[in-house]
Amino acid sequence: MILTGxxxxxxxxxxxxxxxxxxxxxxxxxxxxxxLGRIMKWxxxxxxxxxxxxxxxxxxxxxxxxxxxxxxxxxxxxxxVMGSDYFVPIIRARSSVARLGLFIHVTADLxxxxxxxxxxxxxxxxxxxxxxxxxEIGQVTFWTIEGEVSLYQGKxxxxxxxxxxxxxxxxxx
Amino acid sequence: MILSGHEISRCVKAGTIVIDPxxxxxxxxxxxxxxLGPWxxxxxxxxxxxxxxxxxxxxxxxxxxxTPKRVYLGHTAETIGSNSYVTSLIGRSSVxxxxxxxxISADLGNLGAAHAWTLEICVVQPLRIYSGMKIGQVSFxxxxxxxxxxxxxxxxYSLPAGCxxxxxxxxxx
Numbered sequence: 648m649i650l651t652g653x654x655x656x657x658x659x660x661x662x663x664x665x666x667x668x669x670x671x672x673x674x675x676x677x678x679x680x681x682x683l684g685r686i687m688k689w690x691x692x693x694x695x696x697x698x699x700x701x702x703x704x705x706x707x708x709x710x711x712x713x714x715x716x717x718x719x720x721x722x723x724x725x726x727x728v729m730g731s732d733y734f735v736p737i738i739r740a741r742s743s744v745a746r747l748g749l750f751i752h753v754t755a756d757l758x759x760x761x762x763x764x765x766x767x768x769x770x771x772x773x774x775x776x777x778x779x780x781x782x783e784i785g786q787v788t789f790w791t792i793e794g795e796v797s798l799y800q801g802k803x804x805x806x807x808x809x810x811x812x813x814x815x816x817x818x819x820x
Numbered sequence: 821m822i823l824s825g826h827e828i829s830r831c832v833k834a835g836t837i838v839i840d841p842x843x844x845x846x847x848x849x850x851x852x853x854x855x856l857g858p859w860x861x862x863x864x865x866x867x868x869x870x871x872x873x874x875x876x877x878x879x880x881x882x883x884x885x886x887t888p889k890r891v892y893l894g895h896t897a898e899t900i901g902s903n904s905y906v907t908s909l910i911g912r913s914s915v916x917x918x919x920x921x922x923x924i925s926a927d928l929g930n931l932g933a934a935h936a937w938t939l940e941i942c943v944v945q946p947l948r949i950y951s952g953m954k955i956g957q958v959s960f961x962x963x964x965x966x967x968x969x970x971x972x973x974x975x976x977y978s979l980p981a982g983c984x985x986x987x988x989x990x991x992x993x
Contacts, residue, residue: 694946694947696948697947697948697950698883698948718888718944718945719919719944720945722917752916753911753916753919753944754910754911754956755957757850757957759849762849769916769917790822791822792822792823792850793827794824794825794830795826796824796826798849810917814914814917814953817953
């Protein structure tokens, strides 16, 4: 079951959903609009490997933002710190942004319950597209969960700013 | 309602969800990490001809570099399905952060279909992948209403199946 906008606001006030900073103007009928943060990362190499640490470069975006190129994956982040120990978040792009051909996650829309971060956005533009920090780029929805819950304690917990893939850690164990 | 990781484990034990083989370490707070099976189906250009043919290859031990602008069909290493809960197969954030799309906007499974799932894969940048890697997540959702289980054309496939494979007969591995 998905939460309505009014229920999201109520749960934020009760402290059961974290959205920080929270602005009631950004509530939709059944989601909340989050913004793009200032830091952007991308990989230095053209050819990536899931089993290796792939070096990155990063930039702090100014008010003119940056142009995303279709042949690269970019890692952005939400301006807001978000998470919930009671509901499962799912993120997606805003339709106004998708209409310009921007993916804000690469088929990984489901967030673990208990994951509290500035969430990393996996940005991929179909055509070159300029993005600006502070842009309302995506929406978060919250869903009820069934069964006993163990909260997320994974490798990305507590992160600020975009986090590159740590899939190589699977090869270390 | 989405099932928690504990509830997924409980349902696997009770037999209302099939994940085979099942590894408790791959349970997340509200999903299960599935692995990539060994076979990849892809188109390849015939030498000296304009035509393309579809080939199935085994991912070598040193991995396989996927290239952008083409679709690959992989498959889950596990048999996954349920008569009671609706499956949603998506990527994993650690892999999405490297620009790998899984299930090209077709993440919703059907009630009653339990088999190795065909994975629709494409990449933003060249990416080396490996057989057996944890590549995506499956979540399970409680439906409302009387149900009729899936009996469609892809039910019997346990290797990557292209859209015309059901016309050509089951594929040869």
